[in-house]
Amino acid sequence: MITVTGARKSYGDFTALDDVSLEIPAGTLTALLGPSGSGKSTLLRAIAGLEGLDGGRVVIGGRDVTGVPPQKRGIGFVFQHYAAFKHMTVRDNVAFGLTIRKRPKAEIARKVDDLLEIVGLDGFQHRYPAQLSGGQRQRMALARALAVDPEVLLLDEPFGALDAKVRADLRQWLRRLHDEVHVTTVLVTHDQEEALDVADRIAVLNKGRIEQVGDPVALYDRPANDFVMSFLGSVARLGGQLVRPHDIALHRTRERALQLDARVGGSPGVIEAVVERVVRLGFEVRVDLRADTGERFAAQLTRAEADALALQAGDTVFAHTVQAVNPAEAEPALAI
Amino acid sequence: MTTTVTGGRGGTDVSALPPSPQPPGATPPAAPSSEPVRPAGRSGLGRVGRPLGVGVVGLWLSVMVLLPLAALTVTSFEDGWGGFWEAVTAPVALASLRVTIVAAVVVALVNAVMGTLIAWVLVRDDFPGKRIVNALIDLPFALPTIVASIVLLSLYGPNSPVGIHLNATQPGLVLALAFVTLPFVVRSVQPVLIEADREVEEASASLGASSWTTFRRVVLPTLTPAIISGTGLAFARAIGEYGSVVLIGGNIPRETQVASQYIQQQIEIDRPVNAAAVSVALLAIAFATLAVLRWYAGRGLRREEDSA
Numbered sequence: 003m004i005t006v007t008g009a010r011k012s013y014g015d016f017t018a019l020d021d022v023s024l025e026i027p028a029g030t031l032t033a034l035l036g037p038s039g040s041g042k043s044t045l046l047r048a049i050a051g052l053e054g055l056d057g058g059r060v061v062i063g064g065r066d067v068t069g070v071p072p073q074k075r076g077i078g079f080v081f082q083h084y085a086a087f088k089h090m091t092v093r094d095n096v097a098f099g100l101t102i103r104k105r106p107k108a109e110i111a112r113k114v115d116d117l118l119e120i121v122g123l124d125g126f127q128h129r130y131p132a133q134l135s136g137g138q139r140q141r142m143a144l145a146r147a148l149a150v151d152p153e154v155l156l157l158d159e160p161f162g163a164l165d166a167k168v169r170a171d172l173r174q175w176l177r178r179l180h181d182e183v184h185v186t187t188v189l190v191t192h193d194q195e196e197a198l199d200v201a202d203r204i205a206v207l208n209k210g211r212i213e214q215v216g217d218p219v220a221l222y223d224r225p226a227n228d229f230v231m232s233f234l235g236s237v238a239r240l241g242g243q244l245v246r247p248h249d250i251a252l253h254r255t256r257e258r259a260l261q262l263d264a265r266v267g268g269s270p271g272v273i274e275a276v277v278e279r280v281v282r283l284g285f286e287v288r289v290d291l292r293a294d295t296g297e298r299f300a301a302q303l304t305r306a307e308a309d310a311l312a313l314q315a316g317d318t319v320f321a322h323t324v325q326a327v328n329p330a331e332a333e334p335a336l337a338i
Numbered sequence: 339m340t341t342t343v344t345g346g347r348g349g350t351d352v353s354a355l356p357p358s359p360q361p362p363g364a365t366p367p368a369a370p371s372s373e374p375v376r377p378a379g380r381s382g383l384g385r386v387g388r389p390l391g392v393g394v395v396g397l398w399l400s401v402m403v404l405l406p407l408a409a410l411t412v413t414s415f416e417d418g419w420g421g422f423w424e425a426v427t428a429p430v431a432l433a434s435l436r437v438t439i440v441a442a443v444v445v446a447l448v449n450a451v452m453g454t455l456i457a458w459v460l461v462r463d464d465f466p467g468k469r470i471v472n473a474l475i476d477l478p479f480a481l482p483t484i485v486a487s488i489v490l491l492s493l494y495g496p497n498s499p500v501g502i503h504l505n506a507t508q509p510g511l512v513l514a515l516a517f518v519t520l521p522f523v524v525r526s527v528q529p530v531l532i533e534a535d536r537e538v539e540e541a542s543a544s545l546g547a548s549s550w551t552t553f554r555r556v557v558l559p560t561l562t563p564a565i566i567s568g569t570g571l572a573f574a575r576a577i578g579e580y581g582s583v584v585l586i587g588g589n590i591p592r593e594t595q596v597a598s599q600y601i602q603q604q605i606e607i608d609r610p611v612n613a614a615a616v617s618v619a620l621l622a623i624a625f626a627t628l629a630v631l632r633w634y635a636g637r638g639l640r641r642e643e644d645s646a
Contacts, residue, residue, distance in 0.1 A: 052540050072543045079544035085537040089559040099545035102555070143541075150545055 003028040004049060004154055004186065009058035011044055011210075018044040020210035022058070026154075026203075031180045031187045033197035035233070036207035043158055045207070046190045050156050051075050063153050078147030078185075082159040084139040086131035092118070092142050093127040099150035117145040120179070137168040144176075148183065155187040161196065173200045194234050198222065206230050238299035240323060241270025247302035249325040252289065252311060259320035266323060275299075277317045280308065289313060291321065407621065414614035425615035433592040434600035435619060441508065441596065442576035445515040450569040452516075453523025454561065460524070461531040479521045483581025486517050490586050506588025511596070514582040519575050523568035530564040563635060570631040574624050 004026040011019040018041045026032045034042040047053035049060055051072035059068045067075050087095050093114055094101075100110045118124050121141040123134075131139055140160055147155060160176075161169040177200045180187055191197050197204050198218045206213045206221065206229075214226040225231035228244050237244045253259040259272045275291040278298075287308035289301045301321060303311075313319070415422050425431060460472055478486055490513060494504040504510030534557070542552040580598040588594045595603075597620055604613040 050544060052544070072540070073546050073548060075544075077544055079541065081537045081541060083535070083537060085535060085541035087538060087542075087556055098542070098547075098555075102545070102547050102551050146541075146545065 003063060004188070005059075005061040006045065006049065007059045007061075009045065009048055009060070010056045011041075011048065011053065012056060017041075017210045019048070019055070019058075022207075022210070022212055024205055024212060024215065026186060026188060028063075028186050029184050030202045031177070031189065031200060032203045032205060033201035034188060034190045034205050034207060035192070035194060035197040037192060037233070039209075040207040041210040042190045042192075042207045046156050046158055046188060049154070049188065050077050050079050052079070076153040078150060078152030078155045080140070080143050080147050080155070080157045080160045082162045084131070084136075084143045084163075086139055086143060088131050090130075091127065092123060092129050092131070092134070095131065095142055096145045096149050098146060103150075113149060114145075117149055120148075120182070121145040122175075135168075136164050137172055140164065140172065141175075144179075148185070152185065155185045157187065157189045159190055159192070162191075169196075176200055198234070204234075206233060208233075236300075236302075238301065239297060240299055240321065241273055241293075243270045243323075245270075245323045246325070247288070247300050249323050250299075250301035250321050251324050252301055252303065252307075252313070252319045252321050254311065254319065256320045259322050262324075263322035266325070270323065273321045275319055275321050277313050277315055277319060279315055280313050282308075291319070293321075410614050410621070411618055413610060414618045416611050416614075421611060422615050422618075425609075425612040426619050428612065430591050430595075431597075431600060431612065431616050434595045434597045435616065437508070437511070437593070437595060438577055438597040438620075439623070441511050441515055442573050444512050445519055445576045446569045446573035448512075448516055449519055449523045449572045450565055453520070453568055453572075454527050454565055456520075457524045457527035457531055461528060475521050475524050478517050478519075483518055483579065484584060486582040487514060487585035490514055490517060490582075495586065505586055506590055506594055508594055510586045510588070511583055511594050514586050515576040515579055518579060518582045519572035522572040522575065523565060526564045526568035526571070527561055530561055534560060566634055567631055570627050574627045577620060577623055577627075 004024075006022060006024045009019045009022040011017075016039075020041075022041070022045060024045070034045060036042045044053055048055050049062070051060075051067065051070060055068070059066060061067065062075060062077070072079075087098065090098070096114045096117055097110050100113060114127075115124075118127060121144055123138060123141055123145065126134065126138070126142075131142065134142065140163075144157075144160075157176075161172050164172065173196055176189075180200075189197075189201065201218060203215065203217055204221050205215045208229050214221060214230045216224075221230060222234050225234060231237055231244050236247055238247045238250060239245075240250060251259075251262065253262070256272060256274070263272050273293050273295075275293045277289060278292055279290040281288040281290070282305070285305055287303045287305055289303060289308070290298070291301060292298050299321075311319070414425070417425075426435075456475070460468065460475075481489075490510070491505065493500065494502050494510060494513065496503060496505050504513055538556055538560075539552050542556045543549075547555065578598060579596070580602070583594075583596055583599070587596065587599065589599050589603075591600075597616055601613045601616050604610075604616070
């Protein structure tokens with residue numbers, strides 16, 4: 003369990019952390035999600051002790067580590083650019099934390115071999131980091147961090163330097179790894195898909211503040227505000243209200259639209275719009291629309307829905323939401 | 339224009355050139371992976387250019403380096419192998435070589451430590467006047483060496499204002515050599531430190547390593563190639579140094595007379611064979627130093643770049 007209370011940090015005029023408080027339950031995989039400059043990395047580095055705070059406290063596992071150097075925090079840290087020890091073999095990299103603790107050689111060898119098997123680098127013991135691919139280097143870095151049995155594992159954009167395919171594979175792998183080792187893990191990312199994919203809990207940061215904390219479903223379905231909503235997936239503006247494009251239904255007649263819209267509370271009502279373009283994206287179909295107010299928005303339909311409507315550019319349709327989105331009623335940001 | 343640049347290859351040659359004193363083994367991760375240098379015919383001038391370029395380079399190296407060296411070697415063996423051996427092993431000649439090598443080794447080691455320290459402070463620490471200090475590092479190198487000698491003499495000579503008299507002593511010799519070889523290690527370590535990935539040190543700290551352990555096990559190994567190359571260059575320079583030791587060294591045979599002074603002396607008393615023989619000995623030492631440096635740099639390169 004990690005508890006951060008009232009963390010503040012500025013660099014000159016720039017406020018990286020503005021009174022941030024956050025609780026990360028033991029054994030969870032929590033993502034710190036936000037755009038660049040939101041303070042997510044600063045928060046992670048503050049938990050690690052790599053960054054000093056101007057104010058506030060950090061407690062790891064019941065121990066106040068606010069003034070404690072990173073060496074003594076019981077953490078494992080994984081960097082975006084691997085931070086591999088280039089002059090050491092894979093084995094020596096992973097063994098580093100144990101070697102400097104002067105553990106018995108046999109114990110180190112056994113532990114390193116175990117870890118390399120877990121991260122799938124069995125047989126790479128004698129290679130140098132330069133001889134590994136990016137994904138392999140990052141798995142080595144993870145094994146290195148896990149070798150010292152850290153109380154918390156901190157990952158700073160761990161897949162940021164990898165290409166899309168490796169990225170997706172590696173985050174699945176990280177999720178499975180976490181299910182095996184259960185170490186409290188904090189992952190920093192600016193990629194909402196990554197956060198939704200791997201994390202049990204997500205803390206959304208913006209401008210040095212936490213906007214909302216919750217599980218991925220809650221954040222997606224009940225965002226606390228427009229920022230969280232637009233950061234966690236695509237949005238369309240319908241009648242002045244932000245809605246998910248897949249929550250927009252289209253009808254040929256106003257009557258039908260009104261009838262169905264009446265079942266949804268707090269909706270922006272029925273909007274008359276002209277189809278500008280119909281784009282088929284595999285199973286999904288995106289319909290670009292222009293409302294009679296001149297506002298442009300996109301609706302996302304399934305192929306079957308689109309086929310049933312037989313939409314053409316220039317057609318007039320009636321749009322309404324099938325899901326009420328009212329940020330005011332959603333859970334407020336967790337405040338401690 | 340007959341240039342036939344193959345697509346994208348034009349830039350490769352530039353990146354493959356080693357950035358002067360920095361050993362290739364220490365290339366930072368961000369640098370483009372150095373591909374083997376392409377044969378000149380493919381990337382640069384066309385078919386006409388290649389023999390022309392090779393010819394010019396060959397001629398230049400011959401006139402400037404190879405022929406004089408050959409002539410020197412021939413002179414040194416004018417009295418046969420026996421004469422050469424006698425000239426090199428003459429007690430005073432041998433003593434001058436010993437003084438030279440011992441002083442150069444001491445200076446190289448002092449430089450290895452102090453140069454690294456200075457480079458570290460210049461890269462990692464902030465203090466007022468840092469830019470000036472940084473510029474000062476090259477001064478001993480740029481200064482005419484005889485001026486260096488006078489400078490040192492005025493402070494540590496017979497009229498020393500601080501009461502330290504090093505004139506005509508071996509410490510004085512070492513001081514003079516250390517003065518002129520100061521920039522080598524500093525300037526080879528500095529760029530490596532600037533490019534060094536600080537996250538590697540943070541990773542080490544997060545794994546529980548103290549600052550000293552991090553320096554010794556993580557930072558120092560990445561600096562080692564640069565330190566060794568700088569130290570080797572300082573050693574090679576110290577072996578052949580003349581100007582800076584002329585005044586403060588004292589030129590006392592068997593004590594502070596260095597090989598270059600011995601050579602000068604032998605020329606003055608018209609013993610060209612003796613002079614040439616000791617010169618060839620110096621040449622061999624310098625050559626061996628450079629060969630070891632190249633071998634070392636190549637080894638580091640293979641270890642970090644080889645992706646077999």
